[in-house]
Amino acid sequence: MSLYQHARDGNVERLRDALGSDSAAVRKRAVEFLGELGDVDEQATIDGLLRAATTDDDPEVRGAAVDALDEIGEAALEQLLAELTGTSGSEAEWVTARKFARALQADRPELRMAAARALGRLDDASGLQHLVKALSDEDPRVRLRACEACGTFADPRAVPGLTERLDDEPRVKRAAANALGSIGTDGALAPLLDLLGDSDESIRRIAAGALGKANNPEPVEPLARALGDESAVVRNAAVYSIIELLSNVPTQHSHAVRDRVVSELKAADDDTVVEPLVEILTEGQQSRQRRNAAWILGRIAEPQSALAVEALADALADDDPQTAQFAATSLKSLGGPVVEDRLLDRVGTEHPEDARAKAVFVLGQIGGQESLNRLESFTDDDSTAVRKRVFSAVSKLRAGGP
Structure with a gap:
């Protein structure tokens, strides 16, 4: 049975067995799955990953084990650091940060990787200066984790060091770019x-x-x-x-x-x-972005773009009044038969009152005979806002336009 199948079944015992495989690729994949499935209370899994991080012959496996411990949780990663640095886990954060900073000078690159990960997790700004120094570590795996940790701090003091890493190997370069974006x-x-x-x-x-x-x-x-x-x-x-x-x-x-x-x-x-x-x-969570999207669509979309017109017509009922208003203005700017057809579908009483009123307003600006015929049937509408817009729109359309 494949490692993927064991992972899908949640069979961590079989995955732990794979840590003894002769194949480094298999061990690395097993480590990655254990990081995804492992639990901080599952000491057997953590012990297996600790052994992989400290004793495996392959550097990629050791690095993946460090990341897996980090993925399981801070407590799992700290077991590795505690084992290698003598950290008790009960000190004040600044004391722990100082020990982790010292670990960034360790001979073993896996320890330096773990220290960079841990410093990124700690809410202690004193760790940043040490991470910036680690950006120049001789091991690219350490540089990678240092970039990621600097991204979590999002502190401008890391910018010069991160910028230098934009000439590094691809993985480090991506991490540096991400960190600069986070800052x-x-x-x-x-x-x-x-x-x-x-x-x-x-x-x-x-x-x-x-x-x-x-x-x-x-x-x-x-x-x-x-x-x-x-x-x-x-x-x-x-x-x-x-x-x-x-x-x-x-x-x-x-x-x-x-x-x-x-x-x-x-x-x-x-x-x-x-x-x-x-x-x-249609899917944005920020009102300012939806407003800007509505505004731009009215200026760059083709009038026959059904996709744009449909989205703008739907936005007439947006919860944000300004987004709805920008949508109406953009529909007016686009004009044309596609806009007219979509708006005629939205003047019925099944639609929200404000959206209907805006649709009627736009139809008064861009509509033709079909709009006039349809709007005349709403002169006795129950909504005062809709009736007011209807009278204005009908007057303009009878006069031949705005």
């Missing part, structure tokens, strides 16, 4: 601009996803260029970041950024931009 200051994000052209898709995605945190308009054009990336995940991340930029940039830059965003997005492939914008509008 999120303009100084931390600036080095990521060049990574949008990296040959590694995952690096480009990390950079594109992080640059939306910037508080200046500099990333707009590089992100717009990323809309032409061969990778769909990179393109999607770029659109999300562009929307986030609109939410984050200071007021004094907002108008210029909006103009640049619209210009760049219009030049991009329509499907590349519209689909993620619709996803943000």
